[in-house]
Amino acid sequence: MVKKKIGILALQGGVIEHLKALEKCKVKTICITKKEELYNLQGLIIPGGESTTISKLMQSHNLWESILDLAEENISIWGTCAGLILLSKKIKEKNNPSTLGLMDIEVARNAFGRQRESFESDLSIKVLGEKTFPGVFIRAPYILTSGSSVEILASFENKIVAVRQGRFLGSAFHPELTKDLRFHKYFLKIVSGEI
Amino acid sequence: MDIGTFKVKKGLAQMLKGGVIMDVTTPEQALIAENSGAVAVMALERVPADIRAQGGVARMADPLIIQKIMDAVTIPVMAKARIGHFAEAKILEALGVDYIDESEVLTPADEEHHIDKNKFKIPFVCGARNLGEALRRIGEGAAMIRTKGEAGTGNVVEAVRHARKILGEIRELINLPDEELMTFSKKINAPYELVLETKKLKKLPVVNFAAGGIATPADAALMMLLGVDGIFVGSGIFKSKEPKKYAASIVKAAAHYNDSKILAEISKGLGEAMPGINITTLEEKDLLQLRGW
Numbered sequence: 001m002v003k004k005k006i007g008i009l010a011l012q013g014g015v016i017e018h019l020k021a022l023e024k025c026k027v028k029t030i031c032i033t034k035k036e037e038l039y040n041l042q043g044l045i046i047p048g049g050e051s052t053t054i055s056k057l058m059q060s061h062n063l064w065e066s067i068l069d070l071a072e073e074n075i076s077i078w079g080t081c082a083g084l085i086l087l088s089k090k091i092k093e094k095n096n097p098s099t100l101g102l103m104d105i106e107v108a109r110n111a112f113g114r115q116r117e118s119f120e121s122d123l124s125i126k127v128l129g130e131k132t133f134p135g136v137f138i139r140a141p142y143i144l145t146s147g148s149s150v151e152i153l154a155s156f157e158n159k160i161v162a163v164r165q166g167r168f169l170g171s172a173f174h175p176e177l178t179k180d181l182r183f184h185k186y187f188l189k190i191v192s193g194e195i
Numbered sequence: 196m197d198i199g200t201f202k203v204k205k206g207l208a209q210m211l212k213g214g215v216i217m218d219v220t221t222p223e224q225a226l227i228a229e230n231s232g233a234v235a236v237m238a239l240e241r242v243p244a245d246i247r248a249q250g251g252v253a254r255m256a257d258p259l260i261i262q263k264i265m266d267a268v269t270i271p272v273m274a275k276a277r278i279g280h281f282a283e284a285k286i287l288e289a290l291g292v293d294y295i296d297e298s299e300v301l302t303p304a305d306e307e308h309h310i311d312k313n314k315f316k317i318p319f320v321c322g323a324r325n326l327g328e329a330l331r332r333i334g335e336g337a338a339m340i341r342t343k344g345e346a347g348t349g350n351v352v353e354a355v356r357h358a359r360k361i362l363g364e365i366r367e368l369i370n371l372p373d374e375e376l377m378t379f380s381k382k383i384n385a386p387y388e389l390v391l392e393t394k395k396l397k398k399l400p401v402v403n404f405a406a407g408g409i410a411t412p413a414d415a416a417l418m419m420l421l422g423v424d425g426i427f428v429g430s431g432i433f434k435s436k437e438p439k440k441y442a443a444s445i446v447k448a449a450a451h452y453n454d455s456k457i458l459a460e461i462s463k464g465l466g467e468a469m470p471g472i473n474i475t476t477l478e479e480k481d482l483l484q485l486r487g488w
Contacts, residue, residue, distance in 0.1 A: 011450045012213040012234065013205075033451060048210045049234070050270055056232040057450050061457075081210070094405050095229075095269055109269060115293035116317050118203040121196040138206045139271065139293070 006043040011057040017176035035066040043191040046083030049141020055097035076167040084170035104147030128182040135173040199316030204338035218429040222267035231442035233270040243347030244430035255283040257362035279305025299486035312336030326364035327383030334386040342486040343484040344407015349471035412448030419452035434469035
């Protein structure tokens with residue numbers, strides 16, 4: 001496999017966790033806090049965190065336009081939790097952050113409830129194989145509706161929690177908080193064009 | 196499906212990293228905090244500076260105030276319970292707040308014991324001044340630690356002292372041979388298993404924020420540069436002359452603490468910061484950091 005450089009948007013949130021998972025997958029990584037660092041990337045991860053905070057910080061230092069430009073090119077982007085929200089085209093309810101609108105999905109924020117309702121549950125994700133995947137849901141969103149070009153990768157209690165649309169990947173849960181590297185490896189396959 | 200596991204309790208704090216948690220007393224303030232990019236708010240009846248000024252017994256906030264703040268914003272809402280007051284904590288859990296701060300800023304309800312935090316489905320954050328105190332709180336079930344600092348003073352010196360102490364003791368621990376770890380855990384009064392885990396991880400087993408006296412973007416950057424994971428700002432926002440400016444600027448400082456040019460830019464023209472207190476003028480009975488055991 002070619003050595004890839006994967007960027008992790010490092011303005012706020014669960015950055016180190018993704019970094020460590022990618023290191024275990026033996027890929028080169030870079031933490032991104034400004035647009036000058038968005039150079040020579042093959043993939044980008046938008047981590048979990050507070051979507052309102054990350055959205056504002058992306059806009060205040062011109063990262064927003066640069067990421068949209070990159071998305072036009074050949075880069076793959078994966079959003080986890082808050083990252084999924086930021087990739088979506090539409091968010092239900094008001095008082096919401098601006099989103100990049102790269103994936104044809106509508107999401108609901110904090111859709112499973114508040115922290116009190118946060119949970120772990122094993123998920124069946126076909127593209128990762130037979131063995132279930134440990135889903136960690138923290139004030140998690142889910143996907144209400146998705147366009148025809150969106151592939152549904154996982155559901156929990158009939159709610160869509162992982163999707164792929166070409167080079168873009170979104171998960172409502174946090175693979176980076178588990179020891180299971182299969183989701184990260186799946187993203188890396190998208191990055192390399194293998195799948 | 197497992198609800199409220201330690202992984203999801205600790206996980207929420209992991210998702211708050213690099214962010215700023217702001218004290219608010221009204222829904223309007225909570226919206227200002229959210230619009231400025233706060234990752235969470237702490238719902239209170241009075242900010243620490245007012246608690247300090249007014250004296251008397253400081254208790255959990257009126258649940259109605261907390262509820263209104265929860266209804267106003269979409270970011271996580273934290274609230275404070277008195278040290279050892281597990282009935283207040285149960286009320287906060289029933290309300291559905293996202294994190295409970297078992298806080299020395301309120302008047303302690305128990306001068307020997309803290310809350311058994313493992314019994315709750317929602318996570319707790321606790322203050323600490325040194326590694327032993329941090330590990331005792333984690334042993335009781337805390338899923339997040341913050342420095343105590345000296346709340347309501349606008350003076351960062353105690354937060355610096357506590358962050359340096361905790362991080363310094365971890366550096367000391369990392370270099371100890373294994374046969375010295377039991378004596379080390381005895382010396383700092385910490386659970387042995389957590390001492391072992393801290394040595395293995397080379398950091399605290401949970402997220403570690405700074406709190407208690409942070410008043411400017413530079414203060415926030417200083418604490419991040421010392422190695423904490425994020426920032427609590429108590430009185431620093433709404434006791435400043437320009438809360439919106441201070442809030443937005445401190446949020447950016449926590450994200451860009453490594454970039455002095457950005458820090459210089461965002462620190463310009465913020466107006467007057469909250470009035471500060473020189474810690475040496477405080478008597479021992481007025482120090483909030485001495486509460487907790």
